[in-house]
Amino acid sequence: MVVLGALTGLGAARTSELAAVMGLDASTVSRHVAKVIERGWASRSSDPNDGRAAVISLTESGRRTREQLWGQWENQIRDITGRWTLQEREEFLELISRVYDGVREPPPN
Helix, strand or coil, X not given: CHHHHHHHHHCCECHHHHHHHHCCCHHHHHHHHHHHHHCCCEEEEEECCEEEEEEEEEXXXXXXXXXXXXXXXXXXXXXXXXXXXXXXHHHHHHHHHHHHHHHHCCCCC
């Protein structure tokens, strides 16, 4: 799911770019990318800017799978938080927004 989400945000990306966005080392991301490609959710092609490198892109199947998984996740969160008070939901929104912002920022060097 994380690779699908990262590719949704980045579009075509090198493994090193995915690793930076995901906050993981390139070898870990490479293993995850291999599984995503094996399932037909992404494809590997030559980087148009550097033929020596490869970029990973979502396939249509990958886009559909990501949308389906995202919808399931949204439904689960809605079911869980629907039982919370307004204050609890507002606190959760604040905290999850901080997590989202942290994921989108490049890690400090």
